[in-house]
Amino acid sequence: MITRLTFFFLLAAVTVSAFAQETPTPLDDLLNARINAAAKYDQPVRDVPASVTIITAEEIERYGFETLADALRSIRGLYTSYDRNYVSLGVRGFSRLTDYNNRVLVLIDGHPTNEPVFGSAGVGTDLVLDPSAIERIEFVRGPSSVMYGTGAMFGVVNVVMKRGDGTVDASATARTGSAGFHSASASTTTSIGSTNIALSGLWQSKAGTDLYFPEFATGGSDGIARGRDYDRSGGVMAHITNGGFEATLHYGVRTKGVPDASYGSNFNEDEWTIDRRKFIDLSYERALTPRLRMAVRSYWDRYDYDGRYPTSPVLRDNSLGEKFALETRLAWDVRSNDRMTFGIEATNATQAEYRYWGDGDLSLRGPFKTIAGYVQNEYQPATNLSVTAGLRVEHNSAVGSWFNPRVAVVFDPSKSTTIKLLYGQAYRAPDVYELEAFGRGVSNDLRPEKVQTAELVVEQKLSNSFALFGSIFANKAEGLIDVVGSDGVTEQYQNDPQAQHANGAEVQIDYRAPSGLWAYASWSLVRVHDDDVLEVIANVPQHLLRFGASTNPAARLHGGIDLNYETSRMTTDGGRTSPFLVANATSSFALTNHLRAGLTVRNLLDRRYSNPVGTEFRSSSMQQDGRTVEVMLHVTK
Numbered sequence: 001m002i003t004r005l006t007f008f009f010l011l012a013a014v015t016v017s018a019f020a021q022e023t024p025t026p027l028d029d030l031l032n033a034r035i036n037a038a039a040k041y042d043q044p045v046r047d048v049p050a051s052v053t054i055i056t057a058e059e060i061e062r063y064g065f066e067t068l069a070d071a072l073r074s075i076r077g078l079y080t081s082y083d084r085n086y087v088s089l090g091v092r093g094f095s096r097l098t099d100y101n102n103r104v105l106v107l108i109d110g111h112p113t114n115e116p117v118f119g120s121a122g123v124g125t126d127l128v129l130d131p132s133a134i135e136r137i138e139f140v141r142g143p144s145s146v147m148y149g150t151g152a153m154f155g156v157v158n159v160v161m162k163r164g165d166g167t168v169d170a171s172a173t174a175r176t177g178s179a180g181f182h183s184a185s186a187s188t189t190t191s192i193g194s195t196n197i198a199l200s201g202l203w204q205s206k207a208g209t210d211l212y213f214p215e216f217a218t219g220g221s222d223g224i225a226r227g228r229d230y231d232r233s234g235g236v237m238a239h240i241t242n243g244g245f246e247a248t249l250h251y252g253v254r255t256k257g258v259p260d261a262s263y264g265s266n267f268n269e270d271e272w273t274i275d276r277r278k279f280i281d282l283s284y285e286r287a288l289t290p291r292l293r294m295a296v297r298s299y300w301d302r303y304d305y306d307g308r309y310p311t312s313p314v315l316r317d318n319s320l321g322e323k324f325a326l327e328t329r330l331a332w333d334v335r336s337n338d339r340m341t342f343g344i345e346a347t348n349a350t351q352a353e354y355r356y357w358g359d360g361d362l363s364l365r366g367p368f369k370t371i372a373g374y375v376q377n378e379y380q381p382a383t384n385l386s387v388t389a390g391l392r393v394e395h396n397s398a399v400g401s402w403f404n405p406r407v408a409v410v411f412d413p414s415k416s417t418t419i420k421l422l423y424g425q426a427y428r429a430p431d432v433y434e435l436e437a438f439g440r441g442v443s444n445d446l447r448p449e450k451v452q453t454a455e456l457v458v459e460q461k462l463s464n465s466f467a468l469f470g471s472i473f474a475n476k477a478e479g480l481i482d483v484v485g486s487d488g489v490t491e492q493y494q495n496d497p498q499a500q501h502a503n504g505a506e507v508q509i510d511y512r513a514p515s516g517l518w519a520y521a522s523w524s525l526v527r528v529h530d531d532d533v534l535e536v537i538a539n540v541p542q543h544l545l546r547f548g549a550s551t552n553p554a555a556r557l558h559g560g561i562d563l564n565y566e567t568s569r570m571t572t573d574g575g576r577t578s579p580f581l582v583a584n585a586t587s588s589f590a591l592t593n594h595l596r597a598g599l600t601v602r603n604l605l606d607r608r609y610s611n612p613v614g615t616e617f618r619s620s621s622m623q624q625d626g627r628t629v630e631v632m633l634h635v636t637k
Contacts, residue, residue: 069082072137079544141455147392213259275305340375447479
């Protein structure tokens with residue numbers, strides 16, 4: 001019944017859209033959009049010396065994305081893994097299980113959210129953001145350490161929140177649905193004199209469903225975890241601007257029940273984790289002369305984690321990461337076709353602590369400092385040709401010094417064609433947990449991980465409604481860090497002596513019609529192997545297919561559908577998950593000029609599928625959610 005009703009809404013919405021009055025094509029808005037994440041100042045997408053994808057606020061509404069992970073799954077070359085606690089992001093064949101996204105840099109308005117203990121960043125419900133308050137999501141593929149330092153190995157995600165523009169605006173959304181799901185969010189923009197203010201908040205709660213785990217159906221247990229998959233979170237965000245001054249404040253907390261008894265916990269008992277993220281970010285930018293511009297940014301960031309694992313006795317652990325940072329950047333237009341960017345950045349991780357207690361005690365402390373300098377030159381020898389070269393030198397008090405170069409050539413042979421040739425290196429310093437947790441008297445000489453990437457990108461406008469994006473890439477990752485040993489005495493993290501190579505291609509077609517009908521289709525191929533050319537890498541789907549189609553979300557009746565297909569992935573025990581196709585659909589209807597009702601169905605066809613998970617779980621793969629249904633009311637002022 002739900003499937004038929006949703007398809008009826010979509011069919012009706014497409015019909016309405018077909019007869020709607022035409023407006024100017026929005027394709028040029030896509031091709032000429034500006035992003036900040038690549039060079040730390042606004043650039044048109046076609047001029048950015050990187051492969052870039054933007055997801056706008058309108059696309060978030062068109063497809064009903066509710067978390068950052070929902071949106072990122074629609075991007076070519078990206079995929080996610082969910083172990084029913086955290087969502088991990090895979091990029092072009094790289095997704096180390098239980099890495100907590102420490103090889104991708106996640107920013108909110110340019111603020112790095114990766115914390116100093118594990119290097120982790122949230123992309124699921126542990127990153128508490130109101131989706132209706134997001135202006136756009138920028139994803140920059142490839143190494144970005146020149147501008148951002150450690151962690152920006154495989155890509156940078158920048159979530160840009162909506163800002164006040166002097167007008168008063170407000171909206172609120174309420175949702176309820178399957179598995180005891182309820183949420184409420186609100187956002188507003190206003191001004192006080194010349195100061196613009198944007199505020200948003202989100203609260204959500206999910207009781208979860210009872211889940212069956214066959215590996216625990218022994219010894220009198222029926223293998224069903226009852227009421228253990230709950231998820232509760234809440235958070236607020238504020239953005240204040242006045243001239244060149246900006247302030248961003250964020251607080252978010254999530255409590256997640258873990259139903260699958262990780263780290264040898266007792267099954268079907270209350271295991272949970274709590275994540276708290278908060279930061280204050282201040283920045284100021286001004287022109288010193290017509291050719292010289294200065295920017296200063298300073299921030300304080302804190303991450304707290306607590307976990308409960310029901311063993312005998314009960315095991316508890318927690319971590320605390322706190323850091324302060326200061327960055328000064330100068331952009332100097334040497335000539336009209338030549339820009340130099342200089343930057344100095346210092347970070348002081350005053351607290352980077354982890355401990356557990358219960359069955360024995362472990363206490364780790366690893367505060368550290370970093371200082372870095374970088375320079376980037378963007379030179380345009382011709383109106384249709386630019387060359388970008390950059391270098392970063394960084395010292396980390398825990399692991400030493402290193403440098404990373406970058407070079408890119410962007411050529412526009414015609415007004416509708418852009419060709420980019422890219423090369424870069426990036427690194428990730430070992431985090432505090434890797435350096436300290438399993439040393440236990442054994443020499444731990446971890447060195448930073450390193451990746452080298454070469455890529456050819458082609459962006460082609462085919463017509464007023466069609467655009468084509470394609471790329472061929474080669475990645476080489478050296479010294480990736482894994483845990484080795486299993487006797488409880490000598491186990492420790494070590495750099496993998498084998499380099500890993502990921503070579504592949506991506507292609508995407510975007511369609512944006514004046515009628516408001518949008519669609520996209522993409523295909524990604526990647527082959528991953530080590531130096532011995534053995535394909536033994538876990539959690540890598542060789543093929544990814546993405547498709548989406550949606551009508552104008554401002555129309556009286558709106559509908560959108562997205563499809564995600566993945567081939568199988570290898571698990572840690574050498575098995576493989578099954579290929580799967582997941583369809584999600586959303587629709588909404590304008591009840592009044594300021595009130596909309598909506599219906600969203602995830603996993604529309606109720607497919608059974610699973611994701612590989614880390615060795616902390618008894619099973620090597622984890623079942624994912626079946627069909628879920630949500631209804632929504634959205635009100636605007």
